[in-house]
Amino acid sequence: MVDLVWLIPALPLAGFLVLVVFGRKLGEPLAGWFATLMCGGAFVTAVIVFAGLFDKPEHDRRVQQILFEWLPVGSLKVQLGFLVDPLSITMVLFVTGVGTLIHLYSIGYMHGDPKFSKFFVYLNLFAFSMLMLVLGNNLVVTFLGWEGVGACSYFLISFWFSNEANASAGKKAFITNRVGDWGFMLAMFLAFSSVGTLTYFSNGTNAGLLDASTLGTISAYTATAIAALLFIGAVGKSAQLPLYIWLPDAMAGPTPVSALIHAATMVTSGVYLMTRVSPLLHTGYSWLPALIAVIGALTALFAATIAVAQNDIKKVLAYSTVSQLGYMFLAVGSGAYVAAIFHMVTHAFFKALLFLGAGSVIHGMHDEQDMRRMGGLRKYMPVTAVTFIIGWLAIAGIPPFAGFWSKDDILLAAWAHGGTALWKVLWFVGFVTALLTAYYMSRQVFMVFFGKERFETEGDHAVHPHESPATMLIPLVALASLSLLGGGLNLPFTNSIKFLDRWLTPVVEASQRSFDIAGATQTGLAIATAVFCAVAIVVAARVYLQHKLDPVEPEVLAHAWYVDETITSFAGGPGEEAFEKVAEFDRGIIDGAVNGVGELVRTGSSKLRLAQTGYVRNYALGIAVGAFILVGLFLGRAF
Amino acid sequence: MFAIAAVIIIAGAVGVVLSANPVHAALSLVATLFGVAVLFVAQHADFLAAVQVIVYAGAIVVLFLFVIMLLGVDRAEDLDTEPLVGQRPAAIAAGIAILAAVLTGFWLNNRDFGGVAIGARSVAGKLSDPAEENVAKLGRLLFTDYLFAFEITSVLLVIAVVAAVVLARRAAGRETLEGEATTDKQVEVVE
Amino acid sequence: MTLLADIHTTDTWYLVLGALLFTIGSVGLMVRRNPLVMFMCIELMLNAVNLTFVTFARSLDDVGGQVIVFFVLVVAAAEVVVGLGIIVALMRRRPGATADDVATLKG
Numbered sequence: 001m002v003d004l005v006w007l008i009p010a011l012p013l014a015g016f017l018v019l020v021v022f023g024r025k026l027g028e029p030l031a032g033w034f035a036t037l038m039c040g041g042a043f044v045t046a047v048i049v050f051a052g053l054f055d056k057p058e059h060d061r062r063v064q065q066i067l068f069e070w071l072p073v074g075s076l077k078v079q080l081g082f083l084v085d086p087l088s089i090t091m092v093l094f095v096t097g098v099g100t101l102i103h104l105y106s107i108g109y110m111h112g113d114p115k116f117s118k119f120f121v122y123l124n125l126f127a128f129s130m131l132m133l134v135l136g137n138n139l140v141v142t143f144l145g146w147e148g149v150g151a152c153s154y155f156l157i158s159f160w161f162s163n164e165a166n167a168s169a170g171k172k173a174f175i176t177n178r179v180g181d182w183g184f185m186l187a188m189f190l191a192f193s194s195v196g197t198l199t200y201f202s203n204g205t206n207a208g209l210l211d212a213s214t215l216g217t218i219s220a221y222t223a224t225a226i227a228a229l230l231f232i233g234a235v236g237k238s239a240q241l242p243l244y245i246w247l248p249d250a251m252a253g254p255t256p257v258s259a260l261i262h263a264a265t266m267v268t269s270g271v272y273l274m275t276r277v278s279p280l281l282h283t284g285y286s287w288l289p290a291l292i293a294v295i296g297a298l299t300a301l302f303a304a305t306i307a308v309a310q311n312d313i314k315k316v317l318a319y320s321t322v323s324q325l326g327y328m329f330l331a332v333g334s335g336a337y338v339a340a341i342f343h344m345v346t347h348a349f350f351k352a353l354l355f356l357g358a359g360s361v362i363h364g365m366h367d368e369q370d371m372r373r374m375g376g377l378r379k380y381m382p383v384t385a386v387t388f389i390i391g392w393l394a395i396a397g398i399p400p401f402a403g404f405w406s407k408d409d410i411l412l413a414a415w416a417h418g419g420t421a422l423w424k425v426l427w428f429v430g431f432v433t434a435l436l437t438a439y440y441m442s443r444q445v446f447m448v449f450f451g452k453e454r455f456e457t458e459g460d461h462a463v464h465p466h467e468s469p470a471t472m473l474i475p476l477v478a479l480a481s482l483s484l485l486g487g488g489l490n491l492p493f494t495n496s497i498k499f500l501d502r503w504l505t506p507v508v509e510a511s512q513r514s515f516d517i518a519g520a521t522q523t524g525l526a527i528a529t530a531v532f533c534a535v536a537i538v539v540a541a542r543v544y545l546q547h548k549l550d551p552v553e554p555e556v557l558a559h560a561w562y563v564d565e566t567i568t569s570f571a572g573g574p575g576e577e578a579f580e581k582v583a584e585f586d587r588g589i590i591d592g593a594v595n596g597v598g599e600l601v602r603t604g605s606s607k608l609r610l611a612q613t614g615y616v617r618n619y620a621l622g623i624a625v626g627a628f629i630l631v632g633l634f635l636g637r638a639f
Numbered sequence: 640m641f642a643i644a645a646v647i648i649i650a651g652a653v654g655v656v657l658s659a660n661p662v663h664a665a666l667s668l669v670a671t672l673f674g675v676a677v678l679f680v681a682q683h684a685d686f687l688a689a690v691q692v693i694v695y696a697g698a699i700v701v702l703f704l705f706v707i708m709l710l711g712v713d714r715a716e717d718l719d720t721e722p723l724v725g726q727r728p729a730a731i732a733a734g735i736a737i738l739a740a741v742l743t744g745f746w747l748n749n750r751d752f753g754g755v756a757i758g759a760r761s762v763a764g765k766l767s768d769p770a771e772e773n774v775a776k777l778g779r780l781l782f783t784d785y786l787f788a789f790e791i792t793s794v795l796l797v798i799a800v801v802a803a804v805v806l807a808r809r810a811a812g813r814e815t816l817e818g819e820a821t822t823d824k825q826v827e828v829v830e
Numbered sequence: 831m832t833l834l835a836d837i838h839t840t841d842t843w844y845l846v847l848g849a850l851l852f853t854i855g856s857v858g859l860m861v862r863r864n865p866l867v868m869f870m871c872i873e874l875m876l877n878a879v880n881l882t883f884v885t886f887a888r889s890l891d892d893v894g895g896q897v898i899v900f901f902v903l904v905v906a907a908a909e910v911v912v913g914l915g916i917i918v919a920l921m922r923r924r925p926g927a928t929a930d931d932v933a934t935l936k937g
Contacts, residue, residue, distance in 0.1 A: 614936030656858035
């Protein structure tokens with residue numbers, strides 16, 4: 001049953017190919033249903049493979065399926081193969097599951113769009129790339145998927161590219177990703193040059209990069225370097241400081257895209273990568289995980305502050321995503337890989353839910369995205385409202401919703417790290433971010449669904465909000481239930497119900513940082529966090545619902561700390577000057593050298609041609625001199 | 640015997656080089672050729688001496704004189720001026736250089752100007768073999784060991800004759816003798 | 831006279847004479863402008879070579895040297911034929927031409 005793993009990426013790939021050729025003919029909504037079917041088929045196959053893996057004994061849960069030898073180059077034999085182990089199958093399950101729901105949702109959301117079938121072409125291609133990324137058994141296949149999702153992200157963000165801003169957003173995403181990809185590539189080069197293999201675990205043909213035996217042979221320096229370079233890639237793909245700038249702009253794409261790519265799947269690939277190479281992190285110097293945690297925590301706080309002052313319904317969620325991703329990296333840095341994956345899964349549930357809900361609102365409000373022109377929508381869109389509220393409670397960290405358990409695991413890992421005082425500081429940063437998260441998400445819910453209706457019902461800009469069709473509501477309900485129950489994956493009460501922890505142990509046990517913490521401290525921290533989050537919700541209610549307090553939305557936060565403006569002025573000003581100089585250097589020196597060689601030949605030859613006088617007697621003289629030299633050579637040998 | 644022949648040879652050579660009038664030069668050449676023929680005899684190359692006189696002095700120099708008279712180039716050449724800059728000193732220097740090099744070669748082989756020859760002996764056949772005469776020996780070799788070269792050179796002679804005929808004929812209407820303007824048809828068409 | 835007859839002329843004298851003749855011919859070739867005279871200088875050089883070969887034929891006791899001379903003679907004859915043909919063709923075009931006037935190969 002595990003052998004069916006090849007089918008998982010094959011189905012979306014087939015969907016992509018069929019839709020490329022026949023998409024327009026199938027048209028709406030058949031193309032959409034077909035794509036959803038492919039993705040759903042992948043999900044079903046994933047469940048079957050999961051069952052097959054689950055059947056195996058705990059220590060034996062790592063299967064590699066090699067399709068063919070892809071790049072045989074000297075001693076390096078890169079294969080196209082799949083690695084099925086608890087970590088990858090977990091990723092596959094929620095990628096295909098959430099993906100199928102979003103495919104379904106898109107049928108309703110993209111209704112009436114002239115490029116309906118093309119949307120599903122890209123969606124299926126994206127699914128294929130993401131699955132290759134997750135299932136790959138070596139860095140090259142992962143990179144294939146990595147680049148594929150980046151490309152699909154570009155396609156999908158600039159889906160409505162007739163608007164200049166959308167096209168720019170797509171470009172921004174792709175270019176920023178590329179900076180990260182550079183790190184990934186360097187990591188591959190370094191891995192190959194130092195270890196000689198790019199495969200994760202040995203499989204008869206190749207040695208394994210992450211096997212304990214291989215890790216024993218490389219120095220801590222090399223391991224740190226490889227992991228750090230891969231982290232650069234992760235920073236780009238998962239929108240951490242300083243490469244997060246593309247994600248808010250990426251909201252220019254259709255909302256299902258935001259939900260799938262920029263909430264649930266693509267942006268989590270960075271976290272997946274770091275978890276996959278956790279043995280490398282463990283072998284390297286300890287400052288690297290600390291750095292990862294610091295960057296994660298800072299990103300979380302930074303993005304949360306910005307989200308407080310955003311008025312676009314999707315921008316709030318975008319910064320929220322950046323912030324939650326920061327949490328995941330905080331977990332990775334703290335050595336709590338299970339917590340990171342747990343939060344990744346729950347985040348996929350509630351963030352996709354929130355995005356789809358926002359999409360439903362936008363759809364119902366006829367493409368209105370400014371929250372200041374919404375309000376009181378729960379009367380018109382009850383299902384959307386209820387599901388959105390569930391998502392809100394989940395992300396705010398209110399028990400018993402999923403977000404509470406996963407966020408708590410992360411904060412606990414930071415608190416109990418036991419290293420320097422840095423970790424307590426990081427815990428505090430995470431704690432403050434949780435409060436801010438609760439605050440801004442509450443703000444969003446109150447502004448959109450409660451309070452006075454701030455939209456016009458008469459006149460030219462009349463809006464008549466309505467509930468969305470069933471194809472859009474079913475995924476909302478499904479995700480809401482998962483957000484409600486998802487915490488059950490890893491409830492911390494006793495070890496026996498820590499399902500995710502036990503499931504992922506074989507993968508991460510070597511690198512998982514274990515800590516002892518008294519049960520009382522654990523409970524105390526959890527309760528404290530929940531209480532303070534509830535307080536934050538109450539404060540938000542007083543500001544935005546009851547209007548008893550003034551809102552605090554400083555300009556600097558609304559402009560995202562002016563980061564984009566700074567970059568633009570730098571690139572336009574000193575940046576451009578510097579590049580002009582480089583171009584000059586290229587023109588003057590390098591081109592000059594090349595042209596100079598030509599000039600040299602020309603001048604030299606024009607001097608040489610003076611020897612061709614045309615006079616026979618001169619030539620005779622030349623022959624005589626040559627004869628003398630020849631005789632001289634012979635004489636010279638005699639001496 | 641050698642001394643007289645040598646003097647004649649050198650005198651003739653210098654005469655060729657220094658005579659302003661080409662006819663004088665041709666006559667000096669004849670003197671040199673005769674001197675060389677004498678030396679051939681002294682070196683037991685009887686047949687070659689005869690051939691030298693007949694072919695070289697007899698035919699070739701006569702041919703030279705033919706051409707000189709035909710073309711009317713018996714005007715004296717202006718020997719004082721040298722249009723090419725530095726040609727004369729360079730020529731003399733090169734000549735002396737070659738002479739010095741060759742003489743050095745001789746000296747190296749035999750430090751007291753004794754015997755100089757160091758090559759293989761009697762490869763083709765003994766010159767001093769009394770059984771055969773010089774002519775017969777030469778003839779035998781030409782038609783056995785060196786037959787191929789012999790045939791080639793005869794072909795060469797045929798080619799030379801053909802070449803001479805082709806080179807010296809007049810193309811119709813194109814070339815003229817001195818005095819007439821050359822008609823260049825192509826130029827007329829263009830203009 | 832007696833003195834002269836007593837001098838033992840070794841082969842080296844002939845070779846030196848040949849070298850000298852060759853030098854005079856080459857200098858003449860480079861100095862003279864009249865094409866016919868230049869040709870005659872070439873003949874001088876060929877004769878010098880012939881003399882050298884014959885000398886070696888005698889000193890090495892090898893008739894092959896004389897065979898070579900034979901061929902040199904033949905080729906020289908052919909060469910003269912062709913060369914004079916060229917000179918005739920040249921002089922017809924431009925009467926009074928010297929070797930310096932044939933400089934169209936100037937690069």
